[in-house]
Amino acid sequence: MAQRRRRERQIVIDIQTEPQPSDLGDVRVTNRAVVLRHVRRHAPCSRADIAAHTGLNKATVSSLVTELIDRRLLRETGLTENRVGRPATMLVLDGEPYAALGMEIGADELVVVAVDLGGNRLLTWRRAFAAPLAAPAETVRALATLARRAINRVNGQGRTILGLTVGVPGLVDTAGTVPLATALGWRDVPVATALRAALRDPDFTIAVDTDANLAVVAEQRHGVYAGTADLVHLTGGATVGAGVLTGGRPLRGARGFAGEVGHVPVDPAGPVCECGRRGCLTALVALPAVVRRLLPDVEVDGPVTDWLPELERVQTLARQEDPGVLAGLAEIGTHLGHGVSILANLLNPQVVTMGGHFAVLAPWLLPAARAELHARALAPAAGGCQLVASRLGATATALGGATVALATVESGRLPVS
C-alpha cells in the first residue's frame, strides 16, 4: 500500500530552498496556521471538529485555541453544537482587534480597502486621482493622505493594523521601488520608502507589489475560481499585466519582474507601444488601444485618466450590434487570445481571469479570444486552460493587497502585542 502510494505520487523536488532546521516552535506556528485556516473555512466549529478534521490531537488543539482566544484571533460564540454527548462550544474567527489595508495606484484613481481577519471588508474608498498627470512625489502624498484617513478610521474602531500593501501598474522590485511604470510615466520611484516616511514610520509592514500580483491573490481568495492553485489574472485598463500563481505560490522571478505579458510582441506590424516597441499586447488590447480602434472620433493622445464614458459608449454600441464595433471587438479578442496562448504555453494555468475593461467587454471579447487560445496553444484543449471574466470589479487589486497583508497572522505567527 505504501509502495502503491509512493508510485502514484508525483515527485516534486525543491532543490534550491534550503531545508531549515525545524524545532518545536516551528511546529506550533504551523499548527496554529492549520487551526486558523480550519476555522476560517468551517466556522462555526468546535475544538473536537478541528481535531477530527486536521488530525491534530485534542490536547494540542485545546492549547492552541486557548492561546488564539487569548490573543483575540478566535472567539467562542456562546452557541453549542446540537449533538449527542457533552455540548461543544463553537468557535469563530475573532479578528475584531485587527485589520489589514490594501491600496492601489491606478491610472485614474487611488483605492483603499480594509479587511478584518476573516477577509470581510471594513471599508472601500476610491478617490479620483490622475497619477499620470502628477509628479510621483505628489502621487505618494495623495496616497499617504488616503492611507492616513483609512488608518484613523480603522484605529478608531479599536483595531490594530497588521500591514499595508500597495499595488502599482508597473515593474516593482523586491525593495518596493518601481523602476518603470509606463502607464504612470514613472521611473525609479521608491514607493515603499516614501510612503513609510510619509506615514511617519508606522509599526506595521508596508509592502509594494504589481497590481496584477495583488489582483490574482484576490481572485484566489475571493473570486469565482477561488482555491485554484495554477491561476493567472490578466489586468485590463491603461496597461496589461499578468499576476501568476503556480502551485499556489506567487511567481515573482529573480527581481520581482515576472508576469510582464503586456510587452510580449503579438503583431510585428501592429501599432507602436508606449514602451517604444511595436505590436506589444498592450498596444493592441489595453483600454487606449481599444478606444482608438473602436471610437476613431475620440482624441486619445493625452494621458488616460477617466475612460468610463468611452467604455460605456463601446458597450452601448456593442449591445446595439454596431457591425464596426462588433468586428473590432472580435479582432481585439483575437489578439487577447494570442497573448493568453503564450501564458498557456509557458505557465499551463488552470484558469486565466481577466479584469478591468476585459471583464466589462467579456461578452464580445471572449468568443474570439477562446478560439484563438485553442488554435495557438500547443497542448490539447489548451492544457485545460479556462479563460473567464473576473467578477471582483475595480477594487480587486486593493482587496488583494489587504489579503496579502494578513499573511503573517495566517501563516501562524502571532501579531506583535
Added chain:
Amino acid sequence: MAQRRRRERQIVIDIQTEPQPSDLGDVRVTNRAVVLRHVRRHAPCSRADIAAHTGLNKATVSSLVTELIDRRLLRETGLTENRVGRPATMLVLDGEPYAALGMEIGADELVVVAVDLGGNRLLTWRRAFAAPLAAPAETVRALATLARRAINRVNGQGRTILGLTVGVPGLVDTAGTVPLATALGWRDVPVATALRAALRDPDFTIAVDTDANLAVVAEQRHGVYAGTADLVHLTGGATVGAGVLTGGRPLRGARGFAGEVGHVPVDPAGPVCECGRRGCLTALVALPAVVRRLLPDVEVDGPVTDWLPELERVQTLARQEDPGVLAGLAEIGTHLGHGVSILANLLNPQVVTMGGHFAVLAPWLLPAARAELHARALAPAAGGCQLVASRLGATATALGGATVALATVESGRLPVS
C-alpha cells in the same frame, strides 16, 4: 530589531498550499534533510560542525547521525579533525548502498545515467536509437532493455535503486503519459506505465518528465550556475523547450505542460512548424531549421536522427568565417534572443542556460541573441537575465533524471529497507 527585520523581509504568501499539521515525525524528517544537505555540501565534517552550522542541538545531531550511519546514508571516515580539544570523527555521505537512475529518449539516442547519493556518476551509457522511425512500443522496449542492463550493473555493485526518471522531448502529464511529442511523432503514449510493466513492476519509483524539466535540475545541481533559484534551461536539438525553476521550485502548471516556449510564435511570416502553425520558435531555431537555413544542399525533410555531421560542418564553416553561415547564425541568434525575451518578460529568470546545438554554436549565436534579448525585454537590463551556454553536454537530461530520483532520500525520508 524584530520590527526592522519584519520590514525588510519580502512578504511571500502561499495561499493555496494547505498548511499541513506538523508533528514530531515531520520535524525529524526535516532535520534529517538538513543534516544530509550539510554533509553533502561540506563533507568531511564533524557532528559538532553540523550542530554549529545548522543550529540543531548536539544531542539531536548525534541521534540523527547515528540513524543515518545505521541506514548507510552517512559513514565515518576514520579521519579526525585537527583541532584543540577532543578529536572529532569526520563524516561523509556514504550512499555506497544506493543509486538512482536517469534516462532520456532523444531524437537519435537513448541515454542512461546512474549516480550515487552524492551525485557522482556511476555509469553513463548512450545508445544510438532513432525513436522517430520506431513505433512507441518499440522505443519503450529498447528503453527497458537499456534500463535493465543499468539496473543489473548497479545491483551487481550491491546497490539498491532509489528511483528512475525518464526525460522525453514533448508534453508529459502528471501520470507520466505523453499526450504529444512532435519530435518523436508520438500521441498519447503511457511511458511510465509501459516502462513499469516492461521492468516487471520493480520496487522503486518510475517517473517521466520533459527533457527540459530534468535538464534544468541538472543545471541547478551540477551546472556552472548551480544554486540559482530562478533558472531556465532551453533545450536545443530536434525541438526546443524550456525547463523552469522559480524560487527553487519546478514550474509545472496545472497538468504538467508548462515551459512550452518552442511553439510561441516569433515570426508570423516564418516557416511552417512541425506542429502545423507558422513561425514558432522551433521552426526558426531548432536543429532542423538551423541545418535547413545554413546548409541548403542538405536534405532535411526526413526525420532527424543523427545530425552530428551537419552540426560539425556548420561549426567548421563558422570557424572559417564563411559570410553566409555567419549571417545565418546571427539571424538565428536574433530569433533565439526573441524567444528568450519572452521567457525574461514572463518569468524574470536570473540565468537562462542553453543546451544541445545552442551550446555548440554559442560563440556565434550569443552576441545576436543577447542583443535581441536586451532590446525586447521590458525590464531594465532584461531584469538581470544572463543568457549562457550549458557545459553539461548531451547527457544533462539523464543526469537530471537521476538527480530527481534522489529527491525522496534528500528530503529526509529513509529508503525502504
